[in-house]
Amino acid sequence: MSLPGKNPIVIELRGLGKRFGSHWVLSHLDLTVHAGEVVALFGRNGSGKSTLLKILATLLVPTCGSCKILGGQELREMRKSLRILGHAKQLYTGLTVLENLQLTAAIRGEGASDCELSLQRLGMYEARHRKVAALSEGMKKRVVLAKLLLGKESADLILLDEPHPALDVAGRKILGELLTNWRQEGKTILLASHDHEQVLTHVDRLLVLEQGRIGYDGPPSMTAALAEVKP
Amino acid sequence: MNDFIRQAWAIFRKDVLLEIRELRHFFAVLLFGVLMMLLFSFALSVDPDVMRKMAPGLFWLAVLFASLLSLDHSFRSETEDEQWEGLLMAGIDPKALYVGKLLTNLSFVSLLQLLLLPLMAILFDLALTPSLLGVLLLGSFGVTTLGTLYAGVTATFHERQMLLPLLLFPMLVPVLLASVKVTELALAHDLFGQQMAWIRLLFVFDTVFFLGSLLLAEILFDGA
Numbered sequence: 392m393s394l395p396g397k398n399p400i401v402i403e404l405r406g407l408g409k410r411f412g413s414h415w416v417l418s419h420l421d422l423t424v425h426a427g428e429v430v431a432l433f434g435r436n437g438s439g440k441s442t443l444l445k446i447l448a449t450l451l452v453p454t455c456g457s458c459k460i461l462g463g464q465e466l467r468e469m470r471k472s473l474r475i476l477g478h479a480k481q482l483y484t485g486l487t488v489l490e491n492l493q494l495t496a497a498i499r500g501e502g503a504s505d506c507e508l509s510l511q512r513l514g515m516y517e518a519r520h521r522k523v524a525a526l527s528e529g530m531k532k533r534v535v536l537a538k539l540l541l542g543k544e545s546a547d548l549i550l551l552d553e554p555h556p557a558l559d560v561a562g563r564k565i566l567g568e569l570l571t572n573w574r575q576e577g578k579t580i581l582l583a584s585h586d587h588e589q590v591l592t593h594v595d596r597l598l599v600l601e602q603g604r605i606g607y608d609g610p611p612s613m614t615a616a617l618a619e620v621k622p
Numbered sequence: 623m624n625d626f627i628r629q630a631w632a633i634f635r636k637d638v639l640l641e642i643r644e645l646r647h648f649f650a651v652l653l654f655g656v657l658m659m660l661l662f663s664f665a666l667s668v669d670p671d672v673m674r675k676m677a678p679g680l681f682w683l684a685v686l687f688a689s690l691l692s693l694d695h696s697f698r699s700e701t702e703d704e705q706w707e708g709l710l711m712a713g714i715d716p717k718a719l720y721v722g723k724l725l726t727n728l729s730f731v732s733l734l735q736l737l738l739l740p741l742m743a744i745l746f747d748l749a750l751t752p753s754l755l756g757v758l759l760l761g762s763f764g765v766t767t768l769g770t771l772y773a774g775v776t777a778t779f780h781e782r783q784m785l786l787p788l789l790l791f792p793m794l795v796p797v798l799l800a801s802v803k804v805t806e807l808a809l810a811h812d813l814f815g816q817q818m819a820w821i822r823l824l825f826v827f828d829t830v831f832f833l834g835s836l837l838l839a840e841i842l843f844d845g846a
Binding site for chain 1: 625699702
């Protein structure tokens with residue numbers, strides 16, 4: 392694995408800010424992430440983690456500052472190289488598990504065989520003909536992760552917003568394996584979480600957001616991670 | 623182009639599957655349309671000749687109100703759990719999303735019209751002609767091109783059920799007028815006489831609305 396610092400820049404934020412009404416959720420944010428870096432994003436509730444990930448995913452426009460992702464490609468091309476797991480599951484509950492994946496695959500132009508492989512990887516193959524409405528929350532989360540795996544070769548930047556909740560022990564183990572694989576494949580990953588122990592073993596770098604600003608940016612350490620819970 | 627067609631077809635297929643599995647929605651809209659026709663017929667029980675003359679207008683009003691329910695419903699599946707964002711992140715072309723939704727709405731409204739047509743014939747004592755089918759398709763295309771765009775734009779608003787008719791109805795006046803006139807003339811078996819002008823006018827409205835909506839969808843359906 393090459394040193395991330397020598398790799399091209401994947402994320403470059405300069406003076407970035409985001410305001411909702413009169414409240415600044417993010418302010419004066421400067422950040423550079425190189426290809427192949429796996430970055431954990433910690434911070435208390437409301438510190439701006441999800442907002443930052445949505446801006447990086449091109450789903451929110453910053454109020455000020457600049458945000459250059461994946462070298463500033465054209466929006467739709469950029470989205471093809473992005474994967475995001477957010478709070479919303481974005482599944483159609485009236486469709487089956489397989490139909491949900493087939494829809495994403497059809498839009499991305501991926502082969503239908505990818506869907507079954509992804510489901511097998513997530514241990515959801517047996518449930519592929521079940522409607523999403525009939526699944527538990529943990530199973531739905533696995534389906535969302537299976538969607539992330541579709542066309543993973545084209546994914547350069549993976550954004551994960553609190554992926555651990557709702558997953559059972561086996562699901563967390565699979566997620567851990569996915570993170571390890573992605574890291575070995577040189578994917579750039581930003582992972583927002585409150586689950587310090589689950590995350591710190593997988594990352595190269597830790598960012599702690601405090602009231603919309605970066606409070607810590609450095610090597611992963613439990614001490615820094617715990618800074619987010621100080622009063 | 624292939625990507626565009628594949629994506630539009632994927633959205634259409636997904637929507638049709640969801641509609642088939644939730645048929646109660648279609649039946650509710652159909653029942654609403656039937657009730658509208660019955661109410662119009664009972665409320666305006668006048669001379670049969672006058673009724674026959676009013677029938678196309680009343681038919682299109684019933685179709686328009688019923689269509690509004692289905693247009694509003696058509697984007698609900700994209701906003702329940704941020705599915706729209708999921709489609710954008712999968713790399714969908716906003717224009718393909720629009721065309722997929724348009725195909726769904728057009729199929730829905732056309733089916734609704736087909737089922738309401740015999741009822742109109744019975745209630746207003748009219749003889750149906752095959753040319754009516756083409757006329758209805760042209761009219762419903764006009765209603766759904768603009769209706770799909772506006773339904774998408776208002777989909778995330780809390781007041782969307784009120785906003786959609788407020789925004790849509792004024793814009794639909796020319797399509798509605800032309801559709802009523804052409805339907806009236808088709809029922810009078812005079813479709814290719816002086817009435818061809820109305821068909822041309824309807825065709826122009828349909829084309830302008832479709833191209834305009836397609837261009838706007840590129841911007842308005844793109845989330846951020």
